[in-house]
Amino acid sequence: MLRPILTFLRAVVCVGCWCLAVGAIATPGQPIPNDPRHEMSAPELAGGSSSFKERESYWAFKPVGNLIPPRVPDSDWQTNPIDAYVLAKLVDKGINPVSPAGKPALIRRAYYDLAGLPPTPEEVRAFETDDSPDAYERVIDHLLASPRYGEKWARHWLDLVRFAETNGYERDGPKPSAWRYRDYVIDAFNMNKRYDQFIREQIAGDELDAVTAESLVATGYQRLGIWDDEPVDADQAYYDSLDDVVATTAQTFLGLTVNCARCHDHKIDPIPQTDYYRLLAFFHNTYNDVKQGEFKKSAFTLNTTETIASPSELADFEKRKRELEERIRSLEAKIAPFEEQIVASFSNPEKDDAKDARTRRDLIAKKRESALEPKALEEYLAFSKQLAEIRKSELRPLPEALVIRENGATAPETFVLVRGNAHVLGEKVVPGFPLVFGAPDPEVPIRNGGAMSSGRRRVLAEWIASGDNLLTSRVMVNRIWQHHFGRGIVRSSNNFGKLGERPTHPELLDWLAREFVDSGWDMKAMHKRVMLSKTYRMSSDASESGLRVDPNNDLFWRFDMRRLTAEEIRDSVLYLTGNLNQKMGGPSIYTDVPREVLETASQPDRAWGKSSPEEQNRRSIYVYVKRSLIEPVLGTFDLADTDSPCAVRFATTVPTQALTMLNNRFFNDQAESFAGRLQREAGDDPKAQAVRAFSLALSREPTASEITMAAEMIAKLQAELNLSAGQALDRFCLMVINLNEFAYLD
């Protein structure tokens, strides 16, 4: 009797659906304004045939045209089309762009944007004194060639694909080898993998013409989501897993919140519910290894890894295995005659007992000295020892990863689920692209019976990775722009639909998108193009006219300051103290986490691991990501939520951040290291120490009055608070890493 009721309740729990109420907290107590959404008729809402009309009228669904940058009155701003697009709008509003940033500010900005770390004082000085016209360009080239670039930009991508190394829920169990996916992304950025290939590998790395270990690891992104290994409703959980992949894929690659159409037609965007299930059908065979109804039992297999070894690695492994077995056999053959001799010395009852292998072993050990001549005994023991050692030694295991594998060539039939309810099947659908794109229906090639997969994801991947796709290139260039300017040309970078924000510079976005595709999806070239613009090189200074006309800086009349990310804060502190361990890749590391934090876990003693001090000093991207226990220093500074795609991180300002930076073990230990470095490099003179401290931490030398103030502080701490010179310097260093100027980039 209850079962139907629960089912009904579940039927109306559709994940993340927009519904009638549109309450806005921004205007509490105010009547809710009439929302145009309420006035739409059902056919208008339903998409379908109206999709094509939408495509005509809504910017994101119009094809990228051939674009000619506008003419602007300043020839310097005409050279780079980015600047022409930006200046044209500024001229239109009567705002002048502010002056270019000073060299120290510019190089610091470039370093953080590409490497996530500050430049060294030496690098700043070299840039300041280099008057050659390509000095700045060479800085960019240097940074793009540095492995730090991949570590910085991979993190942006990991935010989008809700990267974590555990499943969440009661056990929050590990996702084995999830770190390989993280390394894949770092490598992809560092080797400047074409973005279209990056897409293909993640969506269909197992279905490509050339399947490699790398492309298999890439498919792991589909396994990174939250996953309840003890679901209350196995069928619903099965579709929740698929929804996680569909939602993440659509938001990450297409900037569309298709997930809104899981339960009914999208209320605003022209995405009918059938589009959602047509998209789901591409992935439907991936979880087919789990039979419906047996989810709970089989679900554990979702977490199993598969070997990603290449044929040559496999052959090598087999060879080493055979060699090992051969050595074991040969030693056993050498040992056998000795043991036979020992057994021969057994009494009859002992011979009976020796039928049991363990007893036989024990008896041999007991009798060997009496049964063998000293020399024979010596030989026997030597062979035995060798054998024991070989048996203990293990073959270096083959690399394994979380990957996607399908269950054969035939995908299950896909049905629309009425109101998103896994128990109520609606109409049958086949794989298809969202109607609004106006793309012809895909043809999924018939695979032979022996094929390992349906080939469906390959079709989807090729469509998304196509230069003709309306959104793919726009969405990605917008992300690149976002992480250089602090916000995208479309601010809602995961939502290009009507509930997202409109682009501030739609023509520029299209021009960049076209450039991106024409360049062969070359990410590094796009960074360079953006960073060489005058727009990027502006200072963050205010101007009266700018603040008056465009306080939001929608038009880019200056560069927006930004707070360092959690990783940038932690990594920079380690870097400027000289402690940063730049080792790349491999299994994640654990920082020392205070007991109080471990006690928030249900099993405090099993909640977290331990790494050596050297390992703990590695970059933050290598810190273990556990869904139920986020590393506290990183968590304090607005790490991305791990459970769903995060396109734009928050940058909150709360007193607990100040408490962490002032009182926490990590920051105080690093302040001491920083002080030690200052003493080594600048001696005992507080003024020289201050110069070095500012140069390292802020990429500039302090002013005369700042030097005086620093010396005053160090003197006062000693005179009035009885600190030693060393302690006073520790406190000065702690202050420096707490400064606004350290946390905020110009």
Added chain:
Amino acid sequence: MNLEKPLNSFCGQTRRDFLHTAAGGFASLALTGLLDLDGFFARPVLGATSGKQLINPLAPKNPHFSPKAKRVIFLFMYGGPSHVDTFDYKPNLYPLDEKTIQIKTFGRGGHKKEGRVVGPKWPFQPYGQCGKQVSDLFPHLSKRVDDIAFIHSMTADSPIHGSAMLMMNSGHILSGRPSLGSWINYGLGSENQNLPGYVVMLDRTGGPISGAKNWTSGYMPASYQGTVFRPKGEPILDLKHVDGMSRLEQRTLLDFMQEFNAGHLASRADNSNLAARIASYELAYKMQVSAPEAVDFANESEKTKDLYGINQSRTEEFGRKCLLARRLVERGVRFIQVYSGGNHNDANWDAHSDIVKNHTFHAGNTDKPIAGLLTDLKQRGLLDETLVIWGGEFGRQPTAEYAKGTGRDHNAYGFTMWMAGGGIKGGVSFGETDELGSAAVTDRLHVRNLHATVLSLMGLDPNNLSYFYGGLDQKLVGVEGAEPIREIMA
């Protein structure tokens, strides 16, 4: 704002003057948002502002309508207390003890069609003017029944701890949603900027399953997430310097830092984020006094401590947390969640093997402190504006989980929670389970109805409180909305 006398001054100005002038104009908005609650500015500084200017996310906001309650204390009986052994009197269940009957259940052990009855292990007696039947597990709490509204027809979507905890805390069995306390702080802001607006107190044996996911702000900014408070020692992480920096020394450091910051701000005065960060250090400085003060019971009388059971070893731990909850309520903390039980199995109310041993232990640890909390809130006139919630993530089955023993499996088909205080009718019971307590049958309610009730009492319209994320206006009560339980609202 109790600014201690500055050790040095900026060009003859006090720090207050400095903050006022250095951060004046555009930048003052965030500062005023953060500081004006304390009367930091005699008159609010009005400055031009823009859409991008930072607004303190925890600044107090107006509710949708006049609230009945201003603050919430959620006493979370983690693991799932058995309703038939506590507040849901089932006289017909006693004689069935040890008999195998046809009954549909769903718990950790899966779906079952029959089971061996475990009769209620404690006698019930009527209490108060309302005559409410309460089991002998609660000799103290039973005396407060006239202040309490019992809800006997609760249901939830999951009888499995992991997803059920997420449901009770965030309204949904899938991970990633903001918790109830986050929604309330998002909707109303915080009355006290020197303390977190959302405090969580855990059991000494550890957190609940899924740890911090239970007080996460999910897709909302971290400003709205719960802060773990410890009732002894340092209440908040990093509140005290690791190596013990004196307050005077810290003040010196801050004074110099703010002077450097002032120089940096001078040419960036329009950036309110910088001013807000300056202010955040002053707030942190004050929090180091206000948070320990909140956990310092020196001024509490022995009588009060006795009331909460703090002077008895059995009830000391939970009693301290309840007294601290009252003190936080007095200091304007908006949402306080106190866990009874932590870790796994019998370290919480999850009585799979021996209901008598388990519930005797957990009820015994919490009965007097909770009764004391209600009594104390009432005698101080705080109960009227403080909503107290009691319950777990689900209840327990009337039948045994295993062939032997008195353990009960989880039950999300029907269970009991209760509320008292702000906007709640006392001495009422609402909803019913069947005569064996296996499932809610009369006036069935969902966790969403409970959440809707809490939001409504706090002056927020549950069906209009929304946060835009993932292309959707997300709500705590989900897409279908939910009505509050008006029958228990005063």
